[in-house]
Amino acid sequence: SGGGYAERVAAPADLLIRIPDGWDFERAAAVxxxxxxxxxxxxxxxxxxxxxxxxxxxxxxxxxxxxxxxxxxxxxxxxxxxxxxxxxxxxxxxxxxxxxxxxxxxxxxxxxxxxxxxxxxxxxxxxxxxxxxxxxxxxxxxxxxxxxxxxxxxxxxxxxxxxxxxxxxxxSVLRSRSLEEKVDVHDRFEEQFWPDLVSGEIQTVIYKTLPIEETAEAQAILERNENIGKVILGVRT
The missing domain is CATH 3.40.50.720 (NAD(P)-binding Rossmann-like Domain)
Structure with missing residues (x-):
């Protein structure tokens, strides 16, 4: 309901972070x-x-x-x-x-x-x-x-x-916050922990990547509490 399964979205520029060199979209999506x-x-x-x-x-x-x-x-x-x-x-x-x-x-x-x-x-x-x-x-x-x-x-x-x-x-929930609040979270995270992600000191943890056509299976994995880390959906290009 929050648009998490959308293949294309519009987002304010102030909430964007450039994907680091050497990262693929799956790794970036896990952040x-x-x-x-x-x-x-x-x-x-x-x-x-x-x-x-x-x-x-x-x-x-x-x-x-x-x-x-x-x-x-x-x-x-x-x-x-x-x-x-x-x-x-x-x-x-x-x-x-x-x-x-x-x-x-x-x-x-x-x-x-x-x-x-x-x-x-x-x-x-x-x-x-x-x-x-x-x-x-x-x-x-x-x-x-x-x-x-x-x-x-x-x-x-x-x-x-x-x-x-x-x-x-x-x-607490993140989704319902104002743009100003989200920008504040974004900026503070980028300052405090983003360098650790880029350097590899902190890692994304991805359990499985599935094509978006298998969204039902991705949801079932979460419902079974099977995953360790993120389940990623790959969108059609």
């Missing part, structure tokens, strides 16, 4: 949505700082693989959750300090074992079913940034926990 989303929500909304601990749910997703690398480059301690051991392994190779397979153990206990004092920032894609446990893991003045609603939209919380801990719950 904007996931890296901008991770950057916006970790560093602008979540205000992640050097020396803090961040928990990234869905660490092997497109946004997760981008977020791990940027958070590590920024000097944070990075913890992740993922649904398979091989996904956790990929996260560790990308720079995560530790990970929890949420299908083998409750993620709250697993993260608590890794960070007894809690975490400063959580990047969450699950929402409702994770809310109570996420809040329990936040340190005082911790920030929970919710960017998707995979487990539902209705949840009950203990507001006294929120108030005592001076915690912040932040709902």
């Amino acid at each position: 904007p949505e996931v890296f901008y989303t991770a950057f916006l929500n970790l560093f602008i909304e979540g205000e992640l700082r050097e020396g803090e601990t961040v928990l990234i749910h869905g660490g092997a997703s497109g946004v997760g693989t981008a977020g791990i690398q940027m958070a590590k480059r920024a000097g944070a301690r990075v913890l992740v959750t993922a649904g398979r051991d091989d996904k956790v392994d990929v996260c560790l190779k990308l720079g995560a300090d530790a990970g929890v397979n949420y299908k083998e153990q409750d993620f709250e206990k697993g993260v608590r074992d890794l960070a007894p004092d809690g975490v400063d920032v959580i990047l969450d894609i699950a929402a409702a079913d994770y809310l109570k446990r996420n809040m329990a893991l936040l340190k005082t003045r911790g920030r929970l940034v919710m960017i998707a609603l995979l487990t539902g939209v209705i949840a009950e919380i203990d507001l006294s926990t929120l108030m005592r801990g001076r915690q912040r719950l932040i709902g």
Whole structure:
């Protein structure tokens, strides 16, 4: 519904980045949505700082693989959750300090074992079913940034926990922001992390590239939670 499957689009010039020499279009296509989303929500909304601990749910997703690398480059301690051991392994190779397979153990206990004092920032894609446990893991003045609603939209919380801990719950999407806001995200990302992408210090992670005629299969891969990183659609030329 947001135009992600369109073969041709018009975009403001202020939001464009020149494709670096040696990159193909598939590699370039793996950058904007996931890296901008991770950057916006970790560093602008979540205000992640050097020396803090961040928990990234869905660490092997497109946004997760981008977020791990940027958070590590920024000097944070990075913890992740993922649904398979091989996904956790990929996260560790990308720079995560530790990970929890949420299908083998409750993620709250697993993260608590890794960070007894809690975490400063959580990047969450699950929402409702994770809310109570996420809040329990936040340190005082911790920030929970919710960017998707995979487990539902209705949840009950203990507001006294929120108030005592001076915690912040932040709902965030990129698409609905004004052009001015998007340009700000674009410019700040380009300054802080784009050179690392060009140099190869940070990598795009592509699971599979399919022709746009196989969009249904690409969507099915995502629905099966099969992918590690991005699924790319190649448009007709």
